[in-house]
Amino acid sequence: MIELAELHDSAQKAFPADKLMPERDTSWALAAEMGWLMIELPEDQGGLGLTRQAAAAIHYELGKVLSSAPLIPAMLALRGIAGAADFAARDEWIERICCGEYVPLNMLPARIEAGADGKSNGTVPGLFDADMASHVLVGCGGAYHLVPLDAPGVRLVERKLWDQSRRVFDLVLEEARLDANTLVADGALAASLHDDIARSAHLFLAADSLGGATAALEMTIDFLKMRKQFDRPLAMFQALKHRCADLKTQVVAAEALLWSRATGAEQVSVTDLGAMKALATDVYRRVTEEMIQLHGGIGLTDEHPCHQFMKRAMLNLQLCGGLDHWREAAGRAALRQ
DSSP: OOOHHHHHHHHHHHSOTTSOSOOHHHHHHHHHHTTGGGSSSOGGGTSOOOOHHHHHHHHHHHHHTTOOSOHHHHHHHHHHHHTOTTOTTHHHHHHHHHTTOOOOBOSSOOEEEEOTTSEEEEEEEEEETGGGOSEEEEEETTEEEEEETTSTTEEEEEEOOSOTTOOEEEEEEEEEEOSTTTEEEEHHHHHHHHHHHHHHHHHHHHHHHHHHHHHHHHHHHHHHHHOEETTEEGGGOHHHHHHHHHHHHHHHHHHHHHHHHHTTGGGSOHHHHHHHHHHHHHHHHHHHHHHHHHHGGGGGSTTSTHHHHHHHHHHHHHTTSOHHHHHHHHHHHHHHO
């Protein structure tokens, strides 16, 4: 059995902390070669049969280096396809994805209208690095469809981001056919798959965010130890010590919640996991905002990586439901109880 410490260690060696935003295609090939796509896949389907906690450990380490490899959307799509027992081409697609073919799942809500003639129109946002893909798994309207990007009426539109570590695309459907030929799951199975995928999505985004927050805080503390004012390191000033201590407390508390939820995530409600993700992404945002402040003038420049962490944090806040959405959902769930 692979230990979590081994996964953390292997990810750190593959993606050293001193090399931020490693090149995307090389990173993707390395992640596929190391078998990370197969971490959650059951052994009887050719995977490693590990837990969501193991997968979250990988995303935690990749978050530290602002990885540009779109591993999260690929693992979510693989989980959806692997869970669709009635999908005739399931085994073929599992093999293709595990061998490195990129198929992403949309990480923002889709808006699709189906016409009476069986053709669909609308937009599927939140497809990360879809320029690498041949197909995308679209979740919308109580169904999942595997859509080829070269099909009639299908095109990609890139949405420019502040976040330089990722690229995001909209899938635009114009009189496109989403029918039995593209259907992966619908009805009760699709609803079950949605909750199953959502659990992984929230854990992975939280892990990515807290890995990034940890790296950003460590970078900030190192700067304060090095930078001097009045012949004393900034780290000696009590007010700055207290600010860093407050941030460390928030990161550690959010990490404790992440790993407790990752253990036995199948028994945790989607709302609880969504609220946990919201907390982790909000902590990431706070750390990066303070990071810029504590770095002073250099933190406002393009040359320093402060802004790269902040931009990733701001995007993570919006994925799979924003902060306000999950706070309200968690509050309503608590009132019902």
